[in-house]
Amino acid sequence: MQVAGNTCICDLSQARSNEDRDRWMLALERAWTTGAHLSCECPRQGDKRLRFTAGRLVREPGKGFEHAPACVFYFPPRSQSGMSSYKVGVRAADTPGEWCLEVGPVITSPLEGFKQASSASSTMFSLRALFDFVWTIAGLNAWSPEAQSWRTVRDVNDRLLEAARDIYLERFPLVDYLLVGTPGVKEQKRSNRAKALKALEASRPFIAIVPLAAWSETREQASDHRLALTDFDGIPAFSCLSAEWQKALSENPFVVDAWRGGDRVLAVILATPCSPRLARLEKLRLVPVSAAWLPLDSAEQRWMELKLREEQRCFWKPLAFDSVSSRQLPDFWLEEGSRYAIPIAVRCEASRE
Ligand SMILES: [Zn+2]
Structure with missing residues (x-):
């Protein structure tokens, strides 16, 4: 993920445990609520913005095809x-x-x-x-x-x-x-x-x-x-x-x-x-x-x-x-x-x- 303004790459697949993953998610959500822009780093061109809804990281509605087919946000x-x-x-x-x-x-x-x-x-x-x-x-x-x-x-x-x-x-x-x-x-x-x-x-x-x-x-x-x-x-x-x-x-x-x-x-x-x-x-x-x-x-x-x-x-x-x-x-x-x-x-x- 990329948090624009303060560039930060966060590779969730590298999390060693579920606790690590949850901690990273919480940090991302905090960044999101303070106005940072999140985008997916999967290998495809296009608008791959992400956001938090009800505590979950989701893609922008209607933007699934912008992600690479192997990406969890692809649709x-x-x-x-x-x-x-x-x-x-x-x-x-x-x-x-x-x-x-x-x-x-x-x-x-x-x-x-x-x-x-x-x-x-x-x-x-x-x-x-x-x-x-x-x-x-x-x-x-x-x-x-x-x-x-x-x-x-x-x-x-x-x-x-x-x-x-x-x-x-x-x-x-x-x-x-x-x-x-x-x-x-x-x-x-x-x-x-x-x-x-x-x-x-x-x-x-x-x-x-x-x-x-x-x-x-x-x-x-x-x-x-x-x-x-x-x-x-x-x-x-x-x-x-x-x-x-x-x-x-x-x-x-x-x-x-x-x-x-x-x-x-x-x-x-x-x-x-x-x-x-x-x-x-x-x-x-x-x-x-x-x-x-x-x-x-x-x-x-x-x-x-x-x-x-x-x-x-x-x-x-x-x-x-x-x-x-x-x-x-x-x-x-x-x-x-x-x-x-x-x-x-x-x-x-x-x-x-
Ligand atoms: Zn993606």
């Missing part, structure tokens, strides 16, 4: 993804989070908001779009060689929860009811359990993002009506109607191919709690992701994504959100250091018939 231009289909549903809010989603008319619970979301409206978010939104804000649809160091499950979860702090569904911060799958991280398990319990007490729905358990024929048939998950520490079991399961499986033929082939497939779940250990699944979306956690739609994309990573390229995948024109989106946008990204399309039409 791709809306016009290059399915986000461009929203006219008024997504707006930048001054406080407390950067994003405020209008998920329906005045709602008392997020579930009602999702129930009202329909493809007929361009202003409401579905569960599908919410996943795309969280993933985009967390930077998990983008890749650059520097991203390698933080694609562990733990770091990915931290990014997801950080992104969820920035998203408000009406007056609810998403982070308060987002549970994420964890391979035995104690704090995450505790946090999942506390959120599930709170949702149960308030008779409120919650959202969970958890990987499916490894494929087996029995699991694909879902004969016991329980969603087969892995890394579900602190997360209740989900009862799932066969129709909802089949619908999620058949949304894209690649979902089943990827699952059978051993790829990681994430279950994005909207559920209402029934007891501390059981919740009823209301809506389900299945998303295959690469080893680097980028969402994938086809075998061709999987191949290209791997090639681009092997070649140490910098790229991002535009997510479709609720856009009906998603077919016109390229598979990836390649960032070659210039001001403009290059579209890559790897669709193989013949194989889709």
Whole structure:
């Protein structure tokens, strides 16, 4: 970071501990409140001013594309993804989070908001779009060689929860009811359990993002009506109607191919709690992701994504959100250091018939 006037470079990645990092943040915030200008030092030209909002360091609203794709403040231009289909549903809010989603008319619970979301409206978010939104804000649809160091499950979860702090569904911060799958991280398990319990007490729905358990024929048939998950520490079991399961499986033929082939497939779940250990699944979306956690739609994309990573390229995948024109989106946008990204399309039409 640069504090103009008194130039000061502060490399937060060099902090030896969380306490060090918090101390540096406090010093930066003090400088900010006394009128210093803060800007990010990531390698890209443009307006990269930063500021503090509610104790957190954030970018200027609408200035995400000015940052390098590997930077935590990066956000791709809306016009290059399915986000461009929203006219008024997504707006930048001054406080407390950067994003405020209008998920329906005045709602008392997020579930009602999702129930009202329909493809007929361009202003409401579905569960599908919410996943795309969280993933985009967390930077998990983008890749650059520097991203390698933080694609562990733990770091990915931290990014997801950080992104969820920035998203408000009406007056609810998403982070308060987002549970994420964890391979035995104690704090995450505790946090999942506390959120599930709170949702149960308030008779409120919650959202969970958890990987499916490894494929087996029995699991694909879902004969016991329980969603087969892995890394579900602190997360209740989900009862799932066969129709909802089949619908999620058949949304894209690649979902089943990827699952059978051993790829990681994430279950994005909207559920209402029934007891501390059981919740009823209301809506389900299945998303295959690469080893680097980028969402994938086809075998061709999987191949290209791997090639681009092997070649140490910098790229991002535009997510479709609720856009009906998603077919016109390229598979990836390649960032070659210039001001403009290059579209890559790897669709193989013949194989889709
Ligand atoms: Zn930056």
